[in-house]
Amino acid sequence: MTQSGDDLAYRRVLVKVSGEALMGDEPFGLHWPTVAAIARDLVEARATGAQVAVVVGGGNILRGARVAGDGLDRATADHMGMLATAMNALALEKAIEAAGSPARTLCAVPMPTICESYARQPALKHLSRERIVVLAGGTGNPYFTTDTGAVLRAAELGCDAVMKATNVDGVYTADPKKDPNAKRYDRLTHDEALAKDLKVMDAAAFALAREARLPIIVFSIREPGAIASAIRGEGRATVVAP
Numbered sequence: 001m002t003q004s005g006d007d008l009a010y011r012r013v014l015v016k017v018s019g020e021a022l023m024g025d026e027p028f029g030l031h032w033p034t035v036a037a038i039a040r041d042l043v044e045a046r047a048t049g050a051q052v053a054v055v056v057g058g059g060n061i062l063r064g065a066r067v068a069g070d071g072l073d074r075a076t077a078d079h080m081g082m083l084a085t086a087m088n089a090l091a092l093e094k095a096i097e098a099a100g101s102p103a104r105t106l107c108a109v110p111m112p113t114i115c116e117s118y119a120r121q122p123a124l125k126h127l128s129r130e131r132i133v134v135l136a137g138g139t140g141n142p143y144f145t146t147d148t149g150a151v152l153r154a155a156e157l158g159c160d161a162v163m164k165a166t167n168v169d170g171v172y173t174a175d176p177k178k179d180p181n182a183k184r185y186d187r188l189t190h191d192e193a194l195a196k197d198l199k200v201m202d203a204a205a206f207a208l209a210r211e212a213r214l215p216i217i218v219f220s221i222r223e224p225g226a227i228a229s230a231i232r233g234e235g236r237a238t239v240v241a242p
Helices: 033-046 073-098 120-128 147-156 190-197 205-214 226-231
Strands: 014-015 051-056 103-107 132-136 159-168 216-220 239-241
Touching: 014 033, 014 103, 014 147, 014 226, 033 051, 033 073, 051 073, 051 120, 051 226, 073 103, 073 132, 103 216, 120 132, 147 159, 147 205, 159 226, 190 205, 216 226, 226 239
Parallel strands: 014 051, 014 159, 051 132, 103 132, 159 216
Antiparallel strands: 216 239
């Protein structure tokens, strides 16, 4: 049952899920129990009363910047990566529907026999009809990451925040898996994140979020219910905000 949403910190959010998050413990591709668990968390988040859009990456299948070179130019490689995000989005859409919520995939790269093409007004209409909107294809342009695509879509759709779902519970001074002395930030500004060259998002994404005055909430996708908690302004996370 969808709640009223009166007690929420954020009423419309854009959740960024990396392709790697869909792998679980697999070395490549999709781990369906992990996909289903993320879908259940998204449905739980929608049930709070918030409107939820999702941008999904493609790194579990192909990352354009990584495969470019040796005869494969960057633009072509990035287009291949966009197709990978579409595959992930279709899988996530079906998992969301199986978990009990209507969902729609919209892709920045037109492929009308497979899913809807992205446009702002149809996306807003789907959100208003309580559907979870899954956004594929990044920005639709090479040389831009899906992190930048997530912030762009959040700004276009009038979201209150970008929810950056990662494998760790916030932003640290160093990789906490490699440095036991790494310290977690509770709060940062966009300028601080850029100046410190923190790697949780690329510089273009941080700069666009700063321009749009969009908070970025960084939390662990591995914690069940973390998305709904972040929407309520609860849970363990780092807030990057003006």
